[in-house]
Amino acid sequence: MSDAPHLFVVGASHHTTPLELREKLALGDAKMAAFQQTLSTLPGLREFTVLNTCNRVEIYGVAEAADTVARVQDSFCGLQAIAPADFAGIRHAATGLGAVRHAITVAAGLDSQMLGETEILGQLKDAYAAAQSRRTVGPVLNRVFQKTFQHAKHVRTHTAITEGNISVANVAVELALKIFGDLASTRVLLLGAGEIGEKTAKAFQSRGARDLTVASRTFERALPVATALGAAALPWDQVESRLADFAIVVASTSAPGSIINRAQVAAAMQRRPADPLFFIDLALPRDIDPAAAELENVFLYNLDDLAQIAAENRAARAAEVGRAQAIIADKAAALWKKIAPQVPGDSPAPSSAPRHSGDLGASAPSG
């Protein structure tokens, strides 16, 4: 690597870093502020942005000299009390075209633990906005990030990399949307006060469901869950008589057998024949009698059904990776062509092969 300005990214992510170490690497608010302060006074570092999420810490920057990046790493290791040698074993790094490609790959969700997730784009935008407000980005990173956001959106629009939900709770919500269209006016009943039911209920709330009720075989267990969710609590002995009042029933009790049988569902449907009733049975053994699914306007999905849909969606996303990478390669090359004159230290463009813990001058991203 020459001593001319060059674009780089260096960091660590879930690919190479176990959870316990990622916890150690993650920057809290105070440490983040201190680290950015350190970087802003680091000689030779023209521009920088720090991306700090639960799955990755990455520093994107424009350095004036080859040893600047090493100093950035030393600062980070010093702040987090990590031996530089240990960090070198887990880090990923890239320069020039590789750094550009890595930024787009990350923003498009291709490098995420949950392939195609969209939260990372928001986190990257937040990191860039923070850098803008601190005035630590300049002409190179401004262009890199603005184009990265555009290209990430292009990848998501032109491939199926983000299509289909890949968590059981979100698959359940997606199915509910296919039945009810809008969740704002649907009443949700949560049977059982377990963690998976609560997570699913939160997923429903995040998509607009406002009317939640919790029932547990032990009323005292229902109360704290209902309070945490901002929901009502229903005594267990009223579940059967009130079943028709709800459009969605999420069942996750630890009962040894079915708690709602076909006859009970049929009785409820007589009171709401034109309105669909959606059962999400997350319990093992199952809480809802499978025969209830035979009834008109009743839809029943159990844990295996939801897991299978999530797995199919994951497979469908994985099948799109190649196409997404091809788009990213093209977009990154075009972007790099425009910014390369501003960072002559990276010329000629490095190879695209990903590499961990390698020399910055020759490495490319691993994600």
Added chain:
Amino acid sequence: MFELTHDRTWLWLAAAAYFGGFALGTTALLRDRRHSHAWMYAIIALGYVLQTTGLYLRGLEVKGCPLGNTFEIFQFTAWSAITLYLVIGPTFRLSLLGYFTCMLTTTLTLSSLAIPSWDAVRRVGIFGGNAWIEFHAALALFSYGVFGLLALTSIMYLLQVFSLKRHHLRGLFSFLPSVRDLDHMNLRLLVTGVALLAASLAVGSAYWLDDTSTVNAPKLLITVAVWLAYTVACVLRVRQVLIAKRLAWTCIILFAIALLSLGPVNSSRQPVEQTAQSQPQR
């Protein structure tokens, strides 16, 4: 040989536009993608303008609303369905409704254009210059357009329920509107269609009652039977007796019967006057 002054030229172009919308939707579905709503709407709107032009020219030729033979009735039914889609499409934003509407109108318009015998006899001035009778007929045919759209949303409803019951959620099924949205749309269309046909019958009856000799009995019986069947379905739906899949199947079967009944109704009429051009331009 296409001539811009000839109505069938415009109607062929309209059919091509509707087929274009159908092809756009099919291509997108085969690629497992959602088609562009803007493009679909634009293509259908273009087809609508072309078809309106064609029907206008035909109207000038037959001196009234062009409802004088099977060809014209199929064209007008398709035009009615498209009119309704252009109004409710952007309001309710039912995914794939444009695609299914294109499928229906392509079938109606292309089949009517492809069968020369349906347009062999052109009746001129069948309404005798009476604007109310013309209005009655147009309203009746418009309600058939509404029932056509209802049949489409019923098909979509059945597909969505099938997909959710059988856990087949990919491909075409992934783009269908929700069960509840489709059910609500079915009810709205059913009420609208029944109301339009009732209004049509009310307008017509004001004249039939004055002079019963002008009544075409088979036409009246079939039209009243269709109206009665849809009205019963509507009442049963409102009372939550005929719901969900049974309602959807009923709406599909009733539309098929209504469409098939147009032939006998039309052939039972006596032409007031026939145009010199009995062989339509292809």
